[in-house]
Amino acid sequence: MSERPLPEGPAGPVVIVGFVGLTLEAIGAFQPADSVIYVEEPDVAAKRQLDQKMADLSFARALIEWEYHLPGTADEFHQAYPDLAPSAIVPAIEYAVPFAARLAERYGLPGASLGAAQILRDKALLRRVTAAAGIANPASVRVDSPADVLAFLRERSGPIVLKPANRQASVGVQVVRDPGEVETAWQHCLVQDEGIFVPDRPIEVSMLAEQFVEGAEFSVEMLVREGEPLFTNVTGKRLFPGPYPVELAHVVPADTTDDLSRLLGERTARLVAATGFRTGVVHCEWIVSDGVPYLVECAGRMPGDAIPDIIEMAYPIELFRSYYAVMRGEEPPAPLPARAARAAAVRFVAPQQTGTVEAVHGLEDAARSEGVVHVDMGGAPVGRRFTGLRNSWDRAGIVMTLADGPALALRQGEAAAALIRVDLAPDPRPPAGE
CATH class of the missing domain: 3.90.1170.50 (Aldehyde oxidase/xanthine dehydrogenase, a/b hammerhead)
Structure with missing residues (x-):
């Protein structure tokens, strides 16, 4: 691919992969004018009219439309913009994690590492790697049909969870309690429509059936530099009632014991080491049953659901500013608190x-x-x-x-x-x- 013209602006732009409207105010608080280049899928950019939204952002320099969901496209991007000289590469959404990790490698910047990003993006692979590291995981198998789901359910003494291995935002996730629900649940879980937030081309359907774990739910948000935790928060989670595990509420800090918070942080640090995650933020979800944290899933990016906002309020901390500093290879702008105020x-x-x-x-x-x-x-x-x-x-x-x-x-x-x-x-x- 031939080299493309560079978007004009100051040297050392931050490249953000994926456009998230809820983060604009936080980023605009510290990024100077014309300092951010967004990368977004062409279909998504058109459906969300991002060219118009970008015009209102003083810190945004340009929008580059790129099919970053696809393998190898980070290397193509680097060949097209070899002289871009970014200061940081930041994944903003789940589907951007591998692309951002590989692009950071190509430009010689801090990042998750492509290997860690690929593990985090595949929930089945993540289970294998973390189980080998001694982290408790629910029983889990890949399934290709309702018959596979039914066989797994009949092997269990309780309900199971049917979920995609490669989606976000609880899309396609359902709790199945009875054999008579399997066929309908399978059809519901195949409806993985995220509308304007994903490209129009199909995304591979990859499904898992997993043991249902009953217990309190938490997430751990951890800022990591070269594999070492710099900041750790534990968030408590509540769900809407019903068969679809959709978040009803989050609270920071979690209303739990110091011992459990430390244990959840230790397990998350173990996951970071097991996957080889280097630099960035991980958002790991856990269910604690009989005192044992079971891994639900883990993302190599900032959490959604306004969790960064309530973290910033509770501690307080400039979480976004600290994250971007670490991704540039710099020190956070202020000491990072150990406890919420x-x-x-x-x-x-x-x-x-x-x-x-x-x-x-x-x-x-x-x-x-x-x-x-x-x-x-x-x-x-x-x-x-x-x-x-x-x-x-x-x-x-x-x-x-x-x-x-x-x-x-x-x-x-x-x-x-x-x-x-x-x-x-x-x-x-x-x-x-x-």
Whole structure:
């Protein structure tokens, strides 16, 4: 591939792979004008009208459209822009992790390493590697048909989880409790539509059946430099009721014991070593059953679901600024705290019925509620049709709270969310006989 013209601007741009709107304010707080180049899939850029969004970002220099989901495209990119001289390569979404890791290698910058990125992106491979390192994992097998799922279920004494090995945002994940549910669950899990957030070309379907582990759920967010943890946080997680394990709320720090927090941090550090992860952020999810942390999955990127925001509020810490400094090979701008000073939570809002949004009420009351620092119902515009809660994209909004303890932060978020009402026009009934 021939070399392409460089986007004009100051030397040493940060290259962010994947466009995440919720991070723009945090990045804009410390990145100077014309200092960021975004890389996004052409289909996604068009569907999300990113050229228009970029025009409003003072820190953004250019958008480069590139099919970064595909193998080998980081090497192609490096050949096309050999003189780009970036200061850092940052993966913003799950699908960007391997591309960003390889691109960092090609430009000689800190990064996860391609080997670690490939392990993290394949949940089945991650299970094999971490199990060999002594990390507890639920029983798990690749499945290619409902018959495979049924066979695995019949080998277990309890429910199982059916999930893709290569997707994000709980897409295609379902708990299966009865053999009679298998066929329907398989069909539901094959519907892995992420709309405007993924390319139009098909993504390989790769499915796992796994043992269901009952217990409290947590995630560990760890900033790592050359394999060594610099900052560790433990987040508590709650789920919406039902067969789809979609996050209802997160709280920082987790409302648990110091001993369990240390154990979760130690297991995450062991995972970092086992995968060969070098530099960046890992976001590892765990279920603790009878005192044993079982690995759910782990991402080699910043978490979503506003977890970085509540981390920054609770400690406090400039997490994004520190992350970007480490990715540039620099020291964080300030000492990194070991303990949170307060507690912060995010509570999600989702309609419990199907239908089309007619109006949203109660936002002002929710915003005035005790402890509330932010309310956003941008996921419920008038005219949006809700068909049920199956993954994170099906949620409608968030409430964020700040309090003196985790339990209080969660209660305040729950109280504020209860004040919000989404009016839905019911779906029309089909004509009689259909």
